[in-house]
Amino acid sequence: MNPPLLSLAIWVPVLAGLLVLATGGERNAPLARAIALVGAIFGFLVTIPLYTGFDLRQPAMQFVELAPWIGRFSINYHLGVDGISVLFILLNSFITPLVVIAGWSVIGKKVAQYYASFLILSGLMNGVFCALDAVLFYVFFEATLIPMFVIIGVWGGPNRVYAAFKFFLYTLMGSLLLLVAMLYLYDKSGGSFAILDWHKLPLGLSAQILLFFGFLLAFAVKVPMWPVHTWLPDAHVEAPTGGSVVLAAIMLKLGAYGFVRFSLPILPDASRELAWFMIALSLIAVVYIGLVALVQTDMKKLIAYSSISHMGFVTLGFFIFNAYGVEGALVQMISHGFVSAAMFLCVGVMYDRMHSRMIADYGGVVNTMPKFAAFMMLFAMANCGLPATSGFVGEFMVIMGAMKANFWLAFTAATTLVFGAAYTLWMYKRVIFGAVSNAHVAGLADLDGREFTVLGLLALAVLAMGLWPLPFTEVMHASVNELLRHVALPKI
Numbered sequence: 001m002n003p004p005l006l007s008l009a010i011w012v013p014v015l016a017g018l019l020v021l022a023t024g025g026e027r028n029a030p031l032a033r034a035i036a037l038v039g040a041i042f043g044f045l046v047t048i049p050l051y052t053g054f055d056l057r058q059p060a061m062q063f064v065e066l067a068p069w070i071g072r073f074s075i076n077y078h079l080g081v082d083g084i085s086v087l088f089i090l091l092n093s094f095i096t097p098l099v100v101i102a103g104w105s106v107i108g109k110k111v112a113q114y115y116a117s118f119l120i121l122s123g124l125m126n127g128v129f130c131a132l133d134a135v136l137f138y139v140f141f142e143a144t145l146i147p148m149f150v151i152i153g154v155w156g157g158p159n160r161v162y163a164a165f166k167f168f169l170y171t172l173m174g175s176l177l178l179l180v181a182m183l184y185l186y187d188k189s190g191g192s193f194a195i196l197d198w199h200k201l202p203l204g205l206s207a208q209i210l211l212f213f214g215f216l217l218a219f220a221v222k223v224p225m226w227p228v229h230t231w232l233p234d235a236h237v238e239a240p241t242g243g244s245v246v247l248a249a250i251m252l253k254l255g256a257y258g259f260v261r262f263s264l265p266i267l268p269d270a271s272r273e274l275a276w277f278m279i280a281l282s283l284i285a286v287v288y289i290g291l292v293a294l295v296q297t298d299m300k301k302l303i304a305y306s307s308i309s310h311m312g313f314v315t316l317g318f319f320i321f322n323a324y325g326v327e328g329a330l331v332q333m334i335s336h337g338f339v340s341a342a343m344f345l346c347v348g349v350m351y352d353r354m355h356s357r358m359i360a361d362y363g364g365v366v367n368t369m370p371k372f373a374a375f376m377m378l379f380a381m382a383n384c385g386l387p388a389t390s391g392f393v394g395e396f397m398v399i400m401g402a403m404k405a406n407f408w409l410a411f412t413a414a415t416t417l418v419f420g421a422a423y424t425l426w427m428y429k430r431v432i433f434g435a436v437s438n439a440h441v442a443g444l445a446d447l448d449g450r451e452f453t454v455l456g457l458l459a460l461a462v463l464a465m466g467l468w469p470l471p472f473t474e475v476m477h478a479s480v481n482e483l484l485r486h487v488a489l490p491k492i
Contacts, residue, residue: 005050005063006079009089009126013043013096017119020112029111033104036115040097043122047093050086056474059083059482061132061196069136075193078133083479084260084330087472088129091337092250094461096122098454099242102345105450106241106352107155114155118242121147128254134182134193137261138175141254145171148243148251156238163231163238170231174221181214185266199265199486208270215263222255225315226285229308236304237357241348244300248307248340253333256314260326260483264318268487271319278319283412285312290419294426299347299357302427303340306383309416310336316413317398320405321487326480327473328397334472335382335390335465342379342458346372349451350431354440359430363437368444373432375447375455380428382462384421390465 016039023032055062061080069077081089099118107114124147127140145168153164184207185198192198203211221228232252236244264271286309293305310332317329349372350365351357366373382389385396395417402410436442447455465472 002063003049004065005046006065006081006089006126006130008046009043009050009093009130010079010123012046012123013039013093013119013126014123016040016043017116017123020119021116023112032112032115033100036100036119037097039119040100040122043119044093044097047090047126050081051090051475054083054086054475056083057478059478062086064132069133073135073193074191075135076133077136078194079130079136080132081130083476084483085129085257087330087334087475088250088253088257089126091253091334092122092125092129095246095249095337095341098341098345098457099245101450102245102348102454103240103242106348110154114151114242117147117151118246121151121246125250125254129257132195134186134195134198137195138179138182141178141258142172142175144251144254148247151243151246152235152239155240155243158238159234160238163234166231167235170221170224170228174218174228177214178218181211184211195261195266201266203267203269205269205273208267209273212263212267212270212274215258215267219255219258219263220281222258223252223311223315224255224308225281225312226289226308229285229289232308233301233304236307236344237298237300241344241351244304244344244348245341248303248344249337252307252311253337256311256318256329256333259315259318260330265483265486271487272321275319275321278315279409282312282316282319283409285309286316286413286416287419290416290423293423294419296423297359299350299359299427299431300344301357302359302423303343303347306343306420306423307336307340309419310340313395313398313413313416317394317401320398320401320409321484322401322404323477323480323484324397324404325401326484327476328394328399328401330394330476330480331390331397331465331469331472332394335394335462338458338461338465339379339382339389339391342375342455342462343383345451345454345458346376346379349447349455350444353444359427361438362431362441364434364441365432365444367436368441369446371447371452372455375459376428376432378459378462380424382466383424385417388463388466390462390469392466393469 020032020035064080067077069075124144131137149168289309296302314329317325382391385391
């Protein structure tokens with residue numbers, strides 16, 4: 001009998017989090033840290049067989065687990081992954097140990113609660129990526145709000161309560177229409193909450209369009225798409241470094257994942273009918289938000305707006321309906337997980353030393369922190385989409401897909417490479433280069449072993465994906481082609 005790998009991916013981090021919570025007060029902080037690290041590493045190790053045992057030729061769900069949950073309403077504990085979802089579980093489980101290490105000596109109050117929140121959040125997000133029952137998906141999807149609300153509200157900055165409530169209310173309100181849409185589909189399917197059953201429903205165009213907007217609000221807020229993006233910069237600025245890392249690297253992916261698991265396969269006619277609308281919103285995010293990022297004076301806020309712009313590329317790729325676009329969007333999601341996590345960790349390294357995120361407070365950091373400056377240069381280049389980094393692969397594939405659809409669409413999308421280079425390199429120049437600007441910068445110490453390890457692992461991931469993207473793209477190819485076949489559009 002095969003081990004229940006997906007259940008392990010969900011419940012190992014959750015149980016580790018509860019165990020950390022049981023260590024109690026501040027006196028047991030070293031024990032809480034040790035349990036959190038072991039739990040996070042073990043949580044990553046149990047996900048590796050999902051990749052090594054994955055059948056690349058098979059577009060159907062793999063590692064399926066099915067058990068009755070609430071029999072009266074045909075609600076099941078139903079898990080499975082395909083080539084689209086398996087990489088996100090690995091990404092999430094890879095980022096979690098890095099967040100644990102990153103907060104090792106930085107978090108001094110409520111240590112057990114801090115690590116427990118991240119571990120439980122990690123397990124819940126894995127649940128979102130492998131749930132095949134709509135109620136199970138909804139429970140995991142909504143439950144992820146609670147640990148992040150606590151992380152921002154307890155360990156955040158001066159306006160943390162405002163940012164936490166804004167984050168919670170935006171994302172919760174968006175999800176209410178998702179629930180209504182799910183109940184409608186349950187009724188139409190004759191009493192089934194199985195997401196794969198909904199893929200086969202013969203729905204009329206008008207019903208599909210209404211359901212599409214029900215899904216859209218929930219997923220667009222999570223991505224976040226323009227114009228429901230305003231909660232994200234506040235949440236990032238106030239969140240602790242670990243909170244920003246998980247929010248950017250994983251939580252934003254939940255909304256984009258919803259589009260490929262729900263909107264495209266369940267509502268193919270509406271997706272095609274409203275593709276122009278989704279493409280327009282995506283291009284506004286790419287261009288307008290890129291310009292907004294240019295004028296930011298706070299490093300965290302700049303990277304937050306950069307995330308919105310890069311996620312615009314993802315939704316653009318999904319709705320141009322060819323394999324280059326969809327696969328490029330998925331690759332961009334994985335790459336953005338690495339790069340955004342690294343960028344926020346770099347800001348965290350400087351903030352831990354100077355307690356400032358303002359660009360104007362820095363200058364000449366390379367003179368005192370040369371190792372850090374080298375790492376940040378790599379991640380800045382990846383954020384710009386430099387070839388040989390992960391940031392290039394997804395953006396190039398989406399632009400290729402857009403070119404197959406329409407030249408001007410590709411041309412507009414490609415402006416993100418210009419804006420991305422402008423705001424990222426301008427920030428890097430003002431913070432890192434030049435003469436030492438003040439006594440605080442002169443007193444900075446370079447990376448310690450813990451920080452070097454975290455940034456080094458992310459640097460390896462960014463370079464590996466940039467130089468050899470095949471292990472990432474070959475996993476998703478069969479599932480993406482099956483999705484496009486289902487949406488009844490030609491493949492490449």
